[in-house]
Amino acid sequence: MMIAAGGIMLGTAALVITLAILSGFEKTLTGNVLGFTSNVEISSYGNHPLPDFPGTSRYLLRKVPEIVQMTPFVEREAILRSPRGVAGVVIRGIPPKDASVLAMKKIVSGHSLASATLDSIDPIVLSSGLAKQLSTTPGKIIAAIRFNERLRSREDILANLHRFRVVGTYATGMSQYDDMLAYTTLPAAQAFNGFSLTQVSGYDIRTPTLESSTPVAAKINRILRYPYVARSVYEVYPTIFAWIDLQKKPIPIILGLIVLVAAFNIVSTLLLMVIEKTRSIGILKSLGASRGGIARIFITQGMTIAVVGTLLGDLLGFILCTLESQFHFFKLRSDIYFMTSVPVSIEWQHYVIVSGIALVLALSATLIPARIAAKMQPLHALSFA
Numbered sequence: 001m002m003i004a005a006g007g008i009m010l011g012t013a014a015l016v017i018t019l020a021i022l023s024g025f026e027k028t029l030t031g032n033v034l035g036f037t038s039n040v041e042i043s044s045y046g047n048h049p050l051p052d053f054p055g056t057s058r059y060l061l062r063k064v065p066e067i068v069q070m071t072p073f074v075e076r077e078a079i080l081r082s083p084r085g086v087a088g089v090v091i092r093g094i095p096p097k098d099a100s101v102l103a104m105k106k107i108v109s110g111h112s113l114a115s116a117t118l119d120s121i122d123p124i125v126l127s128s129g130l131a132k133q134l135s136t137t138p139g140k141i142i143a144a145i146r147f148n149e150r151l152r153s154r155e156d157i158l159a160n161l162h163r164f165r166v167v168g169t170y171a172t173g174m175s176q177y178d179d180m181l182a183y184t185t186l187p188a189a190q191a192f193n194g195f196s197l198t199q200v201s202g203y204d205i206r207t208p209t210l211e212s213s214t215p216v217a218a219k220i221n222r223i224l225r226y227p228y229v230a231r232s233v234y235e236v237y238p239t240i241f242a243w244i245d246l247q248k249k250p251i252p253i254i255l256g257l258i259v260l261v262a263a264f265n266i267v268s269t270l271l272l273m274v275i276e277k278t279r280s281i282g283i284l285k286s287l288g289a290s291r292g293g294i295a296r297i298f299i300t301q302g303m304t305i306a307v308v309g310t311l312l313g314d315l316l317g318f319i320l321c322t323l324e325s326q327f328h329f330f331k332l333r334s335d336i337y338f339m340t341s342v343p344v345s346i347e348w349q350h351y352v353i354v355s356g357i358a359l360v361l362a363l364s365a366t367l368i369p370a371r372i373a374a375k376m377q378p379l380h381a382l383s384f385a
Contacts, residue, residue: 005309007265011258012313012358013320018254019350020321024343026244030210032174032338033237035102036181038071038204039213041236042220044227049199056224057203063223066216069206071098074189076201077147080126080182084135089182091124091144093189100206103127103170103183110138110168113185117167122188124164127178128171140166146192162192174338205230240338255354259361295370302366303359310358314351321346 044050053072061067074093079086094101096113104112108128116123121141126134136142146160164184172178190197207216213232220230234241321344324330328341 004265004268005305005312007261008306008309008358008362009313009316011261011265012310012354013317015255015258015354016314016317016350017320017344019251019354020317020344020346021342022247022251023345023347023350025247025339027345028339028343029240029244032102032172032177033233033240034210035100035105035172036174036177037233037236038100039207039210040205040217040220040230040232041202042205042224042228042230043202045229046227047201048227049193049195050202050228052198053200053203054198060203060220060223064216064219066207066212066219067205068208069100069204071095071100071204072186072200072202073204074186074193074195074199074201076189076193078182078192079145079147080130080134080142081145082134082136082140082142085133087130087133087179088147089130090180091182091184091189091192093184093186093192096185100204101183102172103178103181106170106172107168108171110166112168113183119165121163121165122184122191123167124188125168125170125183126166127175127181128169129175129179130182131166131169133179136166138166138168142166144192164188173334173340175334176338255357259357264365291375298370299363299366302362302369306359306362306366310355310362313358314355318346318351 042050050056057070057072061070071094075090077088078091079088094113096116098104103125104114107125110116110125113123113125124142124144126136131137134142142164144162144164146162170178184192186200187197189195190199193201205216205220207213210233214234217230217232217235220228224230324342325344325346330342332339332341334340
């Protein structure tokens with residue numbers, strides 16, 4: 001009986017832990033991706049500057065009420081150079097107080113753009129990997145050369161040169177994206193790109209839900225014409241979302257296999273009990289016990305095993321998930337998994353679904369041994385050796 005309960009406990013714990021990890025992967029990846037872009041991104045064909053961003057913002061917010069937030073940005077490929085290193089990046093200019101940018105929440109040294117002390121040199125925030133590559137630290141000055149195919153002479157380089165002061169470094173765990181992006185203020189990026197104060201590269205748009213990003217992007221494309229183009233996050237990062245969907249496909253198979261193992265544990269345990277208690281069943285029947293009464297004994301026994309095993313499995317899964325979320329025992333390579341540790345998301349519906357399936361299958365599994373026990377003839381049962 002304890003072995004059967006232990007099997008159900010381990011199966012239930014494995015299920016809730018698996019679902020917590022898969023859900024954690026999806027939420028962490030989606031959150032990190034949205035930290036680098038947004039639900040919908042508006043840019044221009046040919047990377048030409050978009051004019052009059054205040055007027056465009058007012059017009060679009062009036063025409064598309066589904067837009068929750070609309071933030072302009074300016075970005076451009078550039079070469080960063082320090083006394084000890086060179087790196088190619090995309091410099092992205094954002095409003096300093098934009099709280100939706102993931103990098104500004106993941107500062108590991110120095111300050112974010114919002115809290116940096118401004119001076120005559122424009123601020124820049126690099127990833128920790130990029131700062132290591134350039135051998136620079138917060139407070140140091142680096143040079144940025146705007147990428148231009150016409151950089152053929154020293155004069156061309158000087159005309160496209162801009163100085164930045166490193167004010168902070170960040171690490172989101174998505175190293176492939178971290179080392180491609182450097183952040184500065186919107187006015188600094190406009191000056192670096194030669195834009196006017198009303199010109200931007202595009203807009204980051206937040207929608208009420210992630211699922212609404214695709215219809216909102218389609219609606220914006222109907223309203224705004226060339227050179228504007230709106231893309232949902234699913235179009236900007238199709239590979240990552242395809243990976244997330246691929247991870248979900250094995251879930252029914254995993255659930256089915258583990259639950260079937262738990263059901264077989266109950267059936268085998270109760271069948272052994274029927275064999276062991278055959279003489280007892282014969283005595284009860286000779287004393288007048290009905291078939292239903294005998295069946296209820298084994299059903300009750302089986303459900304007790306299932307309830308105890310399920311509750312213990314839920315508790316074990318919850319404890320292990322909580323410990324992992326707090327202490328991050330299992331580390332991952334961020335260049336492969338886009339995160340530094342195994343993420344878990346503890347959701348009550350997982351426990352309800354797993355427990356419900358386990359108990360229903362346990363009840364079904366108890367019917368076979370209970371029926372066998374109920375159909376035993378007293379004479380055959382008493383003569384069983």
